[in-house]
Amino acid sequence: MTEALSQVADRARRRLMPSKSYKPTKWDLRFMRIADMEVAQWSKDQSSKVGAVIVKDRRIISTGYNGLPRGCDDDVPERHERPEKYEWFIHAEPNCIINAAREGVSTLGADMYLNWYPCHICAGYIKQAGIRRLFVDQEPEWEHHKWGKGFIRAKTILEEEKDGQHKVEVVYMNYDAHRQGIIQDKTSQSIPNEKS
Ligand SMILES: [Zn+2]
Numbered sequence: 001m002t003e004a005l006s007q008v009a010d011r012a013r014r015r016l017m018p019s020k021s022y023k024p025t026k027w028d029l030r031f032m033r034i035a036d037m038e039v040a041q042w043s044k045d046q047s048s049k050v051g052a053v054i055v056k057d058r059r060i061i062s063t064g065y066n067g068l069p070r071g072c073d074d075d076v077p078e079r080h081e082r083p084e085k086y087e088w089f090i091h092a093e094p095n096c097i098i099n100a101a102r103e104g105v106s107t108l109g110a111d112m113y114l115n116w117y118p119c120h121i122c123a124g125y126i127k128q129a130g131i132r133r134l135f136v137d138q139e140p141e142w143e144h145h146k147w148g149k150g151f152i153r154a155k156t157i158l159e160e161e162k163d164g165q166h167k168v169e170v171v172y173m174n175y176d177a178h179r180q181g182i183i184q185d186k187t188s189q190s191i192p193n194e195k196s
Contacts (some may be wrong), residue, residue, distance in 0.1 A: 002158070024173045028113070028135055032054050032142050036177050039063045044074045045089060050116045053094035054107055054131070063196050064096025064108035094124035097129045107131060115177040122155035126168060133169045134158065136179035 024032075031053050040051025043065040054062040066089050068074040079088045090098075093114065100107050108130035117140040119127060126134060140151040158168040 002192060003192070017117075022171050024135070027058055028171075028173060029059070029175070031111075031113040032115065032137070032173055032175050034060070034133060035063075035113045036179075037124045038074060038100040038174070040115050040177075040179065043067055043092075044080075046080060048116075050092040050114070052092040053113045054096055054100060054110050054121065055113065056110045061110060062100035062103075062107070063093070064099050065094045066081050066090065066092045067095065069083055091122050092116070093118055097125055097131075100129075112158070115152060115175075118154050118158075120150050120157055123157040123168075127158055127166065131172060132187070135171045135173055137173055137175045139172040157187050 035053040037049040038051065039053060040049040045048045045052070045066050048066065050066045052064045053060055056168075068079065068088050069090060072088070073079075078084055093112070096112065097107055109132050110130070111132045111133045112126060113135045115137050117136050117167070140147070142148050142151055144151065155170070158170055161167040
């Protein structure tokens, strides 16, 4: 990592750390489990299983996972191969937002639970949909050699508020997500105790 990039990452880390430590409630854990252990598992993506759940007043108003648009054949092997798959798959976050939109359900002021840290494109969608708080599984690796810059860009998009509003609060749940599928089951040890 270059010096300049490292400084950006340091600054971003300081700026982006939650100001107060947030202790997830049992409801947060419930919704994250649904996103991670149910919705994400419906994805046919063999490498990344991402699930999103939008919640208002403790009620799930939409779900989404990474997959092909409705009606498109997701059993065509070539559509699963990199880089071709990037042209076919819709990410979980926009799927979740669009699923609400097609039913006429407002996402304004809602929370999203996501078992993944969003890419910068999805960060823009989340913000534009009026999501107020984004619960993610864990803080990403800001200095990751390949994804670090993108993580920082996503965070900047989520948190910037030139107008003094429209900030998306990001909550890191320290939840050990199972993005590869729950077949590699370590659920019993990795899910934080609700009572703790
Ligand atoms: Zn994305």
